[in-house]
Amino acid sequence: MRFGVVVFPGTWSDRDCGHVLKEVFGQRADYVWHEETDLSAYDCVLIPGGFSYGDYLRPGAIARFSPVMRAMEQFSGGGGLVLGICNGFQILCEAGLLPGALMRNDHLQFRCQWVNLRVETTASPFTNAAEAGQVLRIPISHGEGSYYADERTLRRLNEDGRVLLRYCTPEGEITPEANPNGSLGNIAGIVNERGNVLGMMPHPERCCEPLIGGGDGGYVFRSILEHAAVC
Amino acid sequence: MAVTKEMMEALALSEAEYEAIVERLGREPNELEVGLLGSLWSEHCGYKHSKPLLRMFTTESPRLLAALGAENAGAVDIGGGLAIVMKIESHNHPSAIEPYEGAATGVGGIVRDIFAMGARPIALLNSLRFGPPEEGRNRYLLEGVVAGIAGYGNCIGIPNVGGEIGFSPSYSDNPLVNAMCVGIVPKDRLVNATVGAPGNLLVLVGAETGRDGIHGASGLASRAFEDRQDLRPAVQVGNPFLEKVLMEACIEAARMDGVAGVQDLGAAGLSSASAEAADRAGLGAAIDVSKAPRRETAMTPYEVMLSESQERMLVVVEQDAADRVARVFKKWRLNSTVIGHATDDGMITVSEGKDARGALPVSLLTDPPQYRPQGVEPERQRELRAYGLDALPLPSEPPSEVLLKLLASPNVASKEWVYRQYDHHVMTNTVAGPGTDAAVLRIKGTRKGIALTTDGNGRYCSLDPYQGGMIAVAESCRNISTVGAEPIALTDCLNFGNPEKPDVYFQLEECVKGMAAASAAFGAPIISGNVSLYNETRGQGIYPTPIIGALGLLDDVTAHAAMAFRHEGDAVVLLGAGNVASPTASLSGSEYLQVFHDLVAGQPGIDLELEAAVQKCCRSAVREGLLKSAHDCSDGGLAVAIAESCIAGGVGVTIDSALSGRWDAALFGESQSRIVATVSQSQLPDLLRLCGDLGCPASAVGTVGGDSIRVGGVLDVSVADAAAAWRTRP
Numbered sequence: 001m002r003f004g005v006v007v008f009p010g011t012w013s014d015r016d017c018g019h020v021l022k023e024v025f026g027q028r029a030d031y032v033w034h035e036e037t038d039l040s041a042y043d044c045v046l047i048p049g050g051f052s053y054g055d056y057l058r059p060g061a062i063a064r065f066s067p068v069m070r071a072m073e074q075f076s077g078g079g080g081l082v083l084g085i086c087n088g089f090q091i092l093c094e095a096g097l098l099p100g101a102l103m104r105n106d107h108l109q110f111r112c113q114w115v116n117l118r119v120e121t122t123a124s125p126f127t128n129a130a131e132a133g134q135v136l137r138i139p140i141s142h143g144e145g146s147y148y149a150d151e152r153t154l155r156r157l158n159e160d161g162r163v164l165l166r167y168c169t170p171e172g173e174i175t176p177e178a179n180p181n182g183s184l185g186n187i188a189g190i191v192n193e194r195g196n197v198l199g200m201m202p203h204p205e206r207c208c209e210p211l212i213g214g215g216d217g218g219y220v221f222r223s224i225l226e227h228a229a230v231c
Numbered sequence: 232m233a234v235t236k237e238m239m240e241a242l243a244l245s246e247a248e249y250e251a252i253v254e255r256l257g258r259e260p261n262e263l264e265v266g267l268l269g270s271l272w273s274e275h276c277g278y279k280h281s282k283p284l285l286r287m288f289t290t291e292s293p294r295l296l297a298a299l300g301a302e303n304a305g306a307v308d309i310g311g312g313l314a315i316v317m318k319i320e321s322h323n324h325p326s327a328i329e330p331y332e333g334a335a336t337g338v339g340g341i342v343r344d345i346f347a348m349g350a351r352p353i354a355l356l357n358s359l360r361f362g363p364p365e366e367g368r369n370r371y372l373l374e375g376v377v378a379g380i381a382g383y384g385n386c387i388g389i390p391n392v393g394g395e396i397g398f399s400p401s402y403s404d405n406p407l408v409n410a411m412c413v414g415i416v417p418k419d420r421l422v423n424a425t426v427g428a429p430g431n432l433l434v435l436v437g438a439e440t441g442r443d444g445i446h447g448a449s450g451l452a453s454r455a456f457e458d459r460q461d462l463r464p465a466v467q468v469g470n471p472f473l474e475k476v477l478m479e480a481c482i483e484a485a486r487m488d489g490v491a492g493v494q495d496l497g498a499a500g501l502s503s504a505s506a507e508a509a510d511r512a513g514l515g516a517a518i519d520v521s522k523a524p525r526r527e528t529a530m531t532p533y534e535v536m537l538s539e540s541q542e543r544m545l546v547v548v549e550q551d552a553a554d555r556v557a558r559v560f561k562k563w564r565l566n567s568t569v570i571g572h573a574t575d576d577g578m579i580t581v582s583e584g585k586d587a588r589g590a591l592p593v594s595l596l597t598d599p600p601q602y603r604p605q606g607v608e609p610e611r612q613r614e615l616r617a618y619g620l621d622a623l624p625l626p627s628e629p630p631s632e633v634l635l636k637l638l639a640s641p642n643v644a645s646k647e648w649v650y651r652q653y654d655h656h657v658m659t660n661t662v663a664g665p666g667t668d669a670a671v672l673r674i675k676g677t678r679k680g681i682a683l684t685t686d687g688n689g690r691y692c693s694l695d696p697y698q699g700g701m702i703a704v705a706e707s708c709r710n711i712s713t714v715g716a717e718p719i720a721l722t723d724c725l726n727f728g729n730p731e732k733p734d735v736y737f738q739l740e741e742c743v744k745g746m747a748a749a750s751a752a753f754g755a756p757i758i759s760g761n762v763s764l765y766n767e768t769r770g771q772g773i774y775p776t777p778i779i780g781a782l783g784l785l786d787d788v789t790a791h792a793a794m795a796f797r798h799e800g801d802a803v804v805l806l807g808a809g810n811v812a813s814p815t816a817s818l819s820g821s822e823y824l825q826v827f828h829d830l831v832a833g834q835p836g837i838d839l840e841l842e843a844a845v846q847k848c849c850r851s852a853v854r855e856g857l858l859k860s861a862h863d864c865s866d867g868g869l870a871v872a873i874a875e876s877c878i879a880g881g882v883g884v885t886i887d888s889a890l891s892g893r894w895d896a897a898l899f900g901e902s903q904s905r906i907v908a909t910v911s912q913s914q915l916p917d918l919l920r921l922c923g924d925l926g927c928p929a930s931a932v933g934t935v936g937g938d939s940i941r942v943g944g945v946l947d948v949s950v951a952d953a954a955a956a957w958r959t960r961p
Binding site: 012013015016019020049050051053054055056109110111112113139141143203205206209211212213 | 381382385386387388470471472473475476479563564650651652653654655656657658659660661662673675788789
């Protein structure tokens, strides 16, 4: 597969994503500058974590106006896979490619820690390599990851099975204690209606090698590769 | 315009120094020139009281690529064509006034020192000291500093992998904020901080220049003062996004041919950056201040030259490479402006358009007077050292209660509530992060790893600065050895009071001597650092507090040890001691003595030969795969070290060796050179044989298992209770 990894001024997970795609999964991955207007060469585009343009106004609020995000609309509209991680999730919401918004963590602090995520559905290009109900251990690192959407949107997300990941206990229970940021419904990751755009706050690229703490992030990337192999 | 007394006051320039300037210059300097001299001759930039002492540090090492003071940061060769660049620096004074921005810009400054060398920063560490956290002002400073480090560090995407936080009334109102940064670079791509050759262009890159931070180096960091609130405007405001972009652009530019040098604009801004870069090349520099992009109008040449606006770099470019390099900065949407060029006249010449504004010899600017006053040992220090600890009553609480209270003391308790606010995973190299003896990072593309730590104990140094200086170095190297890495280089930050006071100067001199002795004993040179003096409030100096940042090398990063006890039945071995007894003297300067007797007294001490043997033995044992765990014995002594290993592993332990002597000394004494290790029963004989071969005293003292911490029949605490106490948030 050919992956594109978007780089805004202020992006910092670009090289982490590139490392995982190239060194761990042996894929072709290019860094895509924010001024790029054409993504048609790629099968899957990642929007990595960071503070795009500093995010001084609101995470993603400036990045959504960048040329690459206009290209992203076209790319995802054509069915291309988009994975937005952390700041990438925030940007996708700001750009309207995903519903809802990511607000300041309810405790008002930045959090970098390992969390447990329950896989809610495997009927997705991003989770098909996992099992439904499986608990993945993946780190978060954000100050503004509290997912919010209005009731109607939430209901639709739930009914359509578009919530892929929820914060949970190590045993897989969805509890307030397991929620690291105050996200509604413990939501950690959602897809768009078509199912080809995933936004998630946790960082799967940070745990694809046991040496640095675990391999559960690999489920997300393997799912993408398996999906492509089947299609 | 005549030079006024107020100006000299603002610059912390003495009358004698002014007279020396007039004599060496052969004329009266003008206002701008006094500003340049005052900044460069400040304690902060000029190291007037410390330079003669710093020469005691050995810098010999076959690995050395950039020595102490030679460049923006020190650099060592780690093999495979790679260099590690590192430095630690203080931002104590700004943080005392404005904790968020003070700490944030401290991070920004140290990161620029690293990427100025062409290196990509890969790790941050922070060594912090505050007054008791229950006091309002200290709490405000603590929370502000942590938020500032988080706010800046998280935004620039460099993991914050370790450090320490300590508390003592000695640091009330005068926190220590020491930030360390570590970078990596192919060694043939190391960049020097020099103007290179005459005719090279001086390009100012990054933020626009404003009036912020004027007199930061001289006024703020180089003298004692009473009411600091007036100096709030001397603290700069950070822009981490700009720093991130500047970092990427500078690293990209540094890889290009035609970039002759890069110099960070830190303390004293353009004046020190240009003078230091010119000095390294034995050349001069001509600067036209009218070219510098401003964020404020009507700035004078004085203000432009002394501004400490953050996120600026001086990039020195060969003329024919100028366009090529400018394109890189343009791509990152950064200002890059040619503001001058290197000259062969050995002068710093400042003009404003066509008008000459001042000219000074580089040799005058970079050669301030050096002071080596006669230090006098404080009387109080001698008395406290001679304190009769044997006569101390045992505490009324039983040993188990003492352990719980120590685990909950702010100096010992878990700092997770702090480091979970710092991104410690980004860059995906973190094998062991904060909360461990030393952080371990992998080096991508190799089998190697590096280990990093910071350490420093002001209490020990306040009692005996020579021994304390040795212990600071020894403990940092021990932490490195505990994870299995070989200490290969050190960086230091010397935090002291007013050096013009004989007792403070004595502490400084003795500490440096002790550090130099230990650094030589472990073969780990001090390759970079910073000196922060005048740390005092209301006339009272802080504890003399040298902070040591240590770098270790692991040939195989997968072979490293962690502190957690792992398997029931494993044998607990105390490396460095034949038994669990500890003399009463080991209570000297201990956490226990402070918490239970409200006392800082006694004679701390260390045997460097024993220390070196213990560290070597631990490293060998880790390398040979013998150890299941290893943890340094430090604050709180053996009982706390064991409890921490139990909490980390979620398993209990029984230490069955009988205690001898006072139980408080045996359990909580802080004898140096001890590591608590575990080994499988089947490999216990191998480990003890290795210890014997390497001259490291060792004894099997107990067994991992159960859910309680039991020691010598006198202490019995459940791991759950210990964990709850240890997780107490101050």
